[in-house]
Amino acid sequence: MTELADRTEKTALSDAAKPQKITSSEAFVETMVANGVTDIFGIMGSAFMDAMDIFAPAGIDFIPVVHEQGAAHMADGYARASGRHGVVTGQNGPGISNCVTAIAAAFWAHSPVVVVTPEAGTGSIGLGGFQEANQLPMFQEFTKYQGHVSNATRMSEFTARCFDRAKSEMGPTQLNIPRDYFYGECSPEIPQPQKIDRGTGGTESLEEAAALLASAKNPVIVSGGGVVMADGVDECISLAERLGSPVVNSYQHNDSFPASHPLWAGPLGYQGSKAGMTLINQADVVLALGTRLGPFGTLPQYEFDYWPTNAKIIQVDADQKMLGLVKKIDVGICGDAKAVAQELLARLNDRDVAGDATKEQRAELIRAEKEAWEAELDSWTHERDEFSLDTIDEAAKEEGNWLHPRQVLRELEKAMPADVMVSTDIGNINSVAHSYLRFERPRSFFAPMSFGNCGYALPTMIGAKRAAPERPAIAYAGDGAWAMSMVEVLTAVRHDIPVTAVVFRNRQWGAEKKNQVEFYGRRFIAGELDNGESFAAMAESMGADGLVVDQLDEVAPALQKAVEAQMTDGKTTVIEVMCTKELGDPFRRDALRKPVRTLDKYKDFV
Numbered sequence: 001m002t003e004l005a006d007r008t009e010k011t012a013l014s015d016a017a018k019p020q021k022i023t024s025s026e027a028f029v030e031t032m033v034a035n036g037v038t039d040i041f042g043i044m045g046s047a048f049m050d051a052m053d054i055f056a057p058a059g060i061d062f063i064p065v066v067h068e069q070g071a072a073h074m075a076d077g078y079a080r081a082s083g084r085h086g087v088v089t090g091q092n093g094p095g096i097s098n099c100v101t102a103i104a105a106a107f108w109a110h111s112p113v114v115v116v117t118p119e120a121g122t123g124s125i126g127l128g129g130f131q132e133a134n135q136l137p138m139f140q141e142f143t144k145y146q147g148h149v150s151n152a153t154r155m156s157e158f159t160a161r162c163f164d165r166a167k168s169e170m171g172p173t174q175l176n177i178p179r180d181y182f183y184g185e186c187s188p189e190i191p192q193p194q195k196i197d198r199g200t201g202g203t204e205s206l207e208e209a210a211a212l213l214a215s216a217k218n219p220v221i222v223s224g225g226g227v228v229m230a231d232g233v234d235e236c237i238s239l240a241e242r243l244g245s246p247v248v249n250s251y252q253h254n255d256s257f258p259a260s261h262p263l264w265a266g267p268l269g270y271q272g273s274k275a276g277m278t279l280i281n282q283a284d285v286v287l288a289l290g291t292r293l294g295p296f297g298t299l300p301q302y303e304f305d306y307w308p309t310n311a312k313i314i315q316v317d318a319d320q321k322m323l324g325l326v327k328k329i330d331v332g333i334c335g336d337a338k339a340v341a342q343e344l345l346a347r348l349n350d351r352d353v354a355g356d357a358t359k360e361q362r363a364e365l366i367r368a369e370k371e372a373w374e375a376e377l378d379s380w381t382h383e384r385d386e387f388s389l390d391t392i393d394e395a396a397k398e399e400g401n402w403l404h405p406r407q408v409l410r411e412l413e414k415a416m417p418a419d420v421m422v423s424t425d426i427g428n429i430n431s432v433a434h435s436y437l438r439f440e441r442p443r444s445f446f447a448p449m450s451f452g453n454c455g456y457a458l459p460t461m462i463g464a465k466r467a468a469p470e471r472p473a474i475a476y477a478g479d480g481a482w483a484m485s486m487v488e489v490l491t492a493v494r495h496d497i498p499v500t501a502v503v504f505r506n507r508q509w510g511a512e513k514k515n516q517v518e519f520y521g522r523r524f525i526a527g528e529l530d531n532g533e534s535f536a537a538m539a540e541s542m543g544a545d546g547l548v549v550d551q552l553d554e555v556a557p558a559l560q561k562a563v564e565a566q567m568t569d570g571k572t573t574v575i576e577v578m579c580t581k582e583l584g585d586p587f588r589r590d591a592l593r594k595p596v597r598t599l600d601k602y603k604d605f606v
Helices: 003-017 022-033 048-052 068-082 100-110 135-139 152-168 202-217 223-229 233-243 274-281 335-349 356-378 385-398 407-415 429-434 457-467 477-493 509-518 535-541 552-570
Strands: 040-041 062-064 086-089 113-118 145-148 173-178 221-222 247-249 265-267 285-289 312-317 331-334 421-424 473-476 500-505 545-549 573-578
Touching: 022 048, 022 152, 040 068, 040 457, 048 113, 062 100, 062 477, 068 086, 068 100, 068 113, 068 457, 068 477, 100 113, 100 152, 113 135, 113 152, 113 552, 135 145, 135 173, 145 152, 152 173, 202 285, 202 312, 202 331, 202 335, 221 274, 223 233, 223 335, 233 285, 233 335, 247 274, 265 274, 265 429, 274 331, 285 335, 285 545, 335 429, 356 407, 385 573, 407 500, 421 429, 421 457, 429 473, 429 509, 457 473, 457 477, 457 500, 473 477, 473 552, 477 500, 500 535, 500 552, 535 545, 535 573, 545 552, 552 573
Parallel strands: 040 062, 040 086, 086 113, 113 173, 145 173, 221 247, 221 285, 247 265, 285 312, 312 331, 421 473, 473 500, 500 573, 545 573
Antiparallel strands: none
């Protein structure tokens, strides 16, 4: 080969290795492809239309919704069901501001959601143009990272970073893109996703924790959302079996330990398991595995301040800022819940464990406490407070038949299909449902967590179903919360994402009305939701099936029929359950005080 030919070949090889010149939209889409994105939820808009135009050939489905809050909830449900990124976008300004509430819910669920926020063009920002808004401050409280594309040539860089940070920081990130930056050419390198190994934590803290667990005579494990996110349920089971320890679920993480396991004791927190609360109250060592021990999940319940005051507390969390934040702890381990459980088990296998001597007795105690709680749930057919008894009497005089919510929840529990996914909205009946929702595998329970927003359940379950179409998908909602998101039935029908919704029609804002019972002398303002329209009929008008249930023996058959229609015929069904106005305990008795009035015209309002 001549010297010229050799130089020519080397030049050709060098040119082939150089990044290809592509458009910014192509860089954006190709970076999403590198991160495995196949679905994006939102409403179309001109701000990102140049990129949207090439979603299909990239293998990305854009799923149009009715409202952008629903889109962001769908992205949340998608991420939680799959463990992959959920992606949501919309038109700059109002389309993006509509997403804020749902991104806040995703933040508290630690969901790896990427919200793509096209904004006004760089040539007009600050002039108050059409649909202009300062979009970064909107999300700064509810995102782990905010990437602002500052130059069109850096599109792939910021896009990749947002996807990486959503996974590494375990929460939503925002990718803000001036709309004119979708245009133009660049020669970027498309980054590959970063892989993060979270590790087992520090050697010293692991040794302290293992020593405490080995010395414990009555250890209890709290299995949290971190166990689910780490795919660490099997490791949690192995550790619990080694210790003979009962396992309670952290608040709204009922899927973090299989309910059929003999060591499972149910969820803590509002309307949780009395068995679990009794058992953790007796603990001498608590291992909080993958949980921040949030305040709402450890407050007194059933007039029982169950959190153990003399127990040693070991807390494991992948975010070191959560260690000791809510509850005083003795040992904090910053690490992956799965990896830490594996390491603790290995350390315990090398030493004597004090609890071995009482495993059989403790197993019997766990069985007895669970049996007593199940018997109480069976007998707890209706609420027993004075207000609820009054409403039951009133319902008996009304036209129609009205069911007790607890009985309905028990029947739904018995009829739940295997491998089910369930989402619950916020509200009184939905929260009472915590006692009745049991799961066998992780990524099965979806709740609005600490943000507690209404309108959550239906769109979140649509997103989860999109991610896991082979699994039955059921959403619970009260009639108040349902009205906020029921229009997304159209999304389920239009795009063949079949789900089943159970709407508890008790004709009131139950949780807040309970506060008016407890603190404001039953002066009911703005809490009534009486109307003559049927939610089942509304569902039928949107192309779904609708069922009305007002007999207890119809509850289970209705759910089974709806799930069969979902899984066999691809049909969405709304089951409208006619309920009494009885109400469970208030969310927090410590959140309000008995009113004091000083002006004469208000003196009777106490």
